[in-house]
Amino acid sequence: MSESQDTLKSRLEELKCHFTWGLQEKDFEIKELEERLKIQLVYLNKNLKGRLYNLLAYINHLKNNYTEAIANLQKAEDILQESNVSETDMKYLLTFSNYAWVYYCLNNSERSKLFIDKINTIHTQSKELKDLVQSETYGEEGWALLKCCGQYLGKAKDCFEKALKGNPDDPEWNTEMATVVYRLEGFRGRECTDLKCLSFQLLERAVKLDPKNSVIKVLLALKLQELKKHEDAMKHIKGALELTPDLPYMLRYVAKFYRRAGKFEEAIKLLKKAVNITPTSGFLHYQLGLCYRQMLIHKKKTGRGNYRGPHMQEIRDLTEKAIFNFEMVLEVKRTCLHVHFDLADMYSRSDQHKKAEETYKKATELTTIPEYEQQQAHLHYGTFLEKWKKSENEAVEQYKEGLRIPEQNKHREECETSLRRIANHRVERNPRDASGLALLGFISKENQDKSNAMKWYEKALKSDPSNDEYLSVLFDLKLK
Template sequence: MTATTLKTRLLQLNCHFTWGLLEKDGEIDEIEERLHNQLEFLVSENKYMVYNLLAYVKHIQRDYTESIANLDEAERNCLSTSNGSNCKLLAIYGNYAWVHYYLNQLEKSQLYIDKVNNVYKKLKQTKDPNDIPEIYGEQGWSLLKFNRIYYEKAKDCFEKALKEAPEDPEWNSGYATVVYRLESFQNIKCPDQKCESLKLLKKAIELNPKDSVVKALLGLRLQDLRRTKEGLKYIEEALEQTPNLPYLLRYVAKFYRRAGMIDEALDVLKTAVGLIPNSGFHHHQLGLCYRSKMLEKKKIANSGYQNKRTNSREIQELIQKAIFHFEMGLEFKKTHVYAYIDLANMYREANKCKNAEETFQNILSFTKLTDEEKQQIHFNYGNFEQYNNKSEKEAIRHYKEALLIPGTSRDKNKCENALKKLAERKVTRDPTDASGFSLLGFVYKIQQKSADAIECYEKALKLDPYNEEYLSNLCELKLAI
């Protein structure tokens, strides 16, 4: 078989090489680190999926010796837990075929294509070979672990897997997890009866009561729904089951921190960092805890109930601890956008304005920012310019940038409010300042209050009749009506 013909057959295989996992979409070194940690700490019959994805990651890194070694482990793990079913081997054999193709070992590649075909031949006797839940489920988990931009595709995969195997614990856990993440990522707020992830997480726990991580996710979702006491019950159950599982501890700490149990969160996170010292997530969470303690101390200091000198020293110590952990977190997770924003804001607290400026500039140069991330950066950068650099002009520029980005978020709303306050202050301070009315008109335009926006731009034009920007906006608004 020629290399061209072989490539055509390889593209028909159902495995990581054909699932659209693009190198440009993943932080490959970080994914590799996470997968190694999972192999060390996760106790599961499905470790073969971790080895399989790791083999694909090694292909991206052009390390084919390690890629083959991981596929060997995947096959070994799969054969020892498959209970006579060969369906789980399909993606492994497909990956083998691709790796040997890249090594120019065409005969070996052909051999694994034949192995895939043999599995399908046996399957045809009992089921439709196009509806294999093991394939859809593994694809779902791989997409889920690779990048959040694949969450919708992962959800579709789990739905297909569950259509064929509705009571499978692994696919139910995967489906519940991805729906939970999508709701969190998209900032979806809904009442209990309409919260999709709530039902799915409960079902996943019923099917697999030993899954402590899913239990923790349920606890967090209940906390989101203001059912903290009920959520705490699941958190404590999960912690009792696997007290030394880092992936559980991250969620337990998050629950405690949001519940105001900061010392408990710190204890849990210190245990987690002891287990995985290079976890960017855990260090970021530690930074958030120290920030919470710092804010509480500042509140007490402002109330005047404690010795000011002692309180000031303690506040500075907490700021430095928060900075240390935010910086450490970014050492290990260099693309964690929200950690950069938290670090920049903590530099502000420490009066390290140059560091804050550099940090904001750094994240704005990232090429893979979501609209929500951009809005949050511009809101915080605008705050920094307004209150630290005392530059109204630059603050306005950042708030406007956020408002021009499509989609709504909490930070976009904050920018809207901040801009409106600045505009109203400018108008009150100097009623002859056309820019104040123009700015107010811009806010009303964003809010789709056309009549108010037209009125403001007309006032601005009266004060500055030859301003092209004001005239352009006014014409656009009137034409739209």
């Protein structure tokens, strides 16, 4: 690479755009994200479409489709031009930055430098608006992170905090900040008391600053519902439905509100309406699946002992509908771990144990989920193998895989508890049980307790002197 190319690359790395925000292909499923963004293009307002085209251009880059990337950037640029935005306005920074990177990837240095020059001109003419420029830049980054995947929620929150420092009363960044904190408070099963309190305050502020935003109204209603303020919550639900009665993104949250209130028929009616508009939405099918499953559980409770006739037919119908919708989610969003669990649970409830096992196995093979979820997948699969399949040895292998992942959390603890329970049970039955002794050694080894690990493996070898696995582990432990 020539010196001028080195200089160009370093100038590009200073730009604030999708190419420098750490959006990594391994963290999300490209096809699902692209499909979701294209659906949103139909319903988002014109100004937001420019952002979507920019993110789509970056996805095109990940697919090495630079012709389409340029086409999407041109669409983003057209939206600004149609709105009579001057080419030296800061709103062009994102599009011009992405242009510069795309042309660099195409080895067109001249075009890349041209856009860098345009960016420099914008910065020069916006010196007095430095805070607003930073607010815009951080807001754009947060928005992109929020759209890509749940793993980026923490980073998105940091970006919106910075955006609001430069422009505290911006309605959009307040709305996005409230949204990301609301999603973070229960993300991946976490219970964050501090965030719950904060999200309510942020949602209230966002609604005041942007009263015509129907989605943020519904999120506030969901929060009020959690706080048992049902009358206030319903006011916001009605207000949102009056504002945008046909917006799928809003309808799905209203349906969630009704489902939580036990109004399953109302929820299903809204979800079906939204599905007719956006048939490939994984979120909508997931909400439908949850509705049918909750109705099923309710029917079984109220019809206890009634195993014949119309009641049982209704239970079968609800089961099939729940399974169908959970399957639909995984067709469009294969990396949703909790949907794998929900689908496997429904298979188990309907005695389709082979399908349940296949679903749990697929969950353990997901490559784009974080270690926290990998541990959870091994734990759930192990529990299924132990309780439903009655295969303790297979379950042990899954619990061991969960324990091998070093991240400390409740799922790792539960894997260890299950292994220790099985090991102790084996040793209680037979103090010389080599597999039980070795399992205790494995637990100590994975917890970095070398001394105890060596002790247990030595005992296991006394009971099973020809076991190469125990010998190899013990040799490694002594070597360390």
